[in-house]
Amino acid sequence: MANILAFAESRNGELRKVALEAVTAARKLADATGGEVHALLVGPPGVAAKAEQLGRYGADVVLVAESDAFARYNPEATSALAAERLEAGGYRAALFATSAEGRDLAPRVAGKTRAGIVTDVTSVELSGDTLTVKHPMNIGKLIATITIAGTPAIVSLRPNTFSPVENPKPARVENVAPAGDPSASRVVVKEVVTGDRGKLDLAEAPVIIAGGRGLKAAENFKLVEDLADAFGNAAVGATRAVTDDGWRPHADQIGQTGRLVSPQLYVAVGISGAVQHLAGMKTSKTIVAINKDKDAPIFKIADYGIVGDVFEVVPALTEAVREARKGH
């Protein structure tokens, strides 16, 4: 029997989708050996209200730590608490998300617990005492199968790869005290600046519309934004060439040095398909490419391609998507 700890990432007191993905993946691991899933929920007072939602996705126990010092991400206190729970609870593994927060948090916990860690995994399995993960390497050109020895194993999951599945449990809520004084952290997030409210993030959006140099100028990203608006559930991304030129913020860059995304639909607008860009998006479920150069490498990996002028094709597609969605 092996219990699994799932870190339930939240922001502003709301669960993030990756929290449900972690609980879902943890449920599958725990079921392999008849163990329990314990979700760790850390946030400002009131965050405990989200425990029920974690139970719906398979958490047996929700460990809740509430404090004003957890209103923003508090890396030192959160990692200390996670490490303390892991050591006290004898968990086989702890699952995090490979999100901005999870990328920061999971290695800290591995350092504190002297544990083996693999991040950005696309599968995780427990068979007997062997924990095996798959981890893309060399910008996704290779897939490594890796075993993690020792307890706990620290694993972070690639977002949008483990779909949340409802598996309701009557989750018991246990309040846990932060390890030490969470307001005494040396590293303090002083301010969180968010972009346009309500806009979907690249990591969580089911549809991504990405633009490249083929758009010719920063203001022409309006075409990409309009297409994203037509889908309604889309985020906007960009190539490195575009972010280097300052047309879009670096945070929007998809590729080897930027964001890794796997949406249901990826629409590449005026993107030629440099290998560094493909590294960030080629695991998308369906890829559409619109480019005037019929020999552009993006067409080799696109499920559907349209050869043509983006200034002509994209507005027509935007209109057609609006029409198609009206019927829903």
Next chain:
Amino acid sequence: MENASVKIAVCIKRVPDMDVRFRIAPDGTSVDETGVKFDLNDFDAWAVEAALQLKEKAGSGEVVVVSLGPNAVQETIRKALSMGADRGIHLQASTIPFDSFSIASALASELRDGGYDLVMFGKLAPDSSNGATGAIVAEILGLPCVTAISKLDIADGRGTAKREIEGGREIVEFPLPAVLTVDEGLNTARYPSLKGIMAAKKKPLESKPAQLPEAKVKIEKIEMPPDRAAGRIVGEGAAAVPELVRLLHDEARIL
């Protein structure tokens, strides 16, 4: 820290050029390095640049580059020295292990008594793609840590950094000494000048065995990912849009 001396360590990694088709070695657990070109990891180059800029701003100090791996990593250390770092430390290991905790332990043993104001890393190496070493080193050394920074200000023994998060950014404050890992956007790395390359040949480079603990993480197998099924060109120009929308609805079941 204006006009005060700074001492900064930058941990760097020799990584393969990613713009090739990799071949898997006969052991099935590593990459065949025949014909593969190697260079300093981009993220690490930005960390070196940040360290050099901080030293230049302070007016004096020392930038020490540390790299773990086979003798070939000395070439990577020389590159950082030719950018302007003052000296190098090579921690000898027959290969660069995948296990982040092992590498971090070996680096921490070297860095522990170095008296560094900052220890800097790139946020990720594209080959191992694990992005964990910097923060683990910070934990082992008990130092404050900020990861994936894309803006940095240091003044009076404290730092302020910006890190990108989904849909926004965080402004993070921390005291020195600290460990930082560097994201893209912090700076543009300088190219080594001819003078720098000549000077680097004479800079001290100490080589000693890495203190690597036993790995907890083991690569059992490396495979090529399945190729995407060949796609198709739906058509040309706006006239192809109705057919694309039909395919997205009927075949891909998205619309």
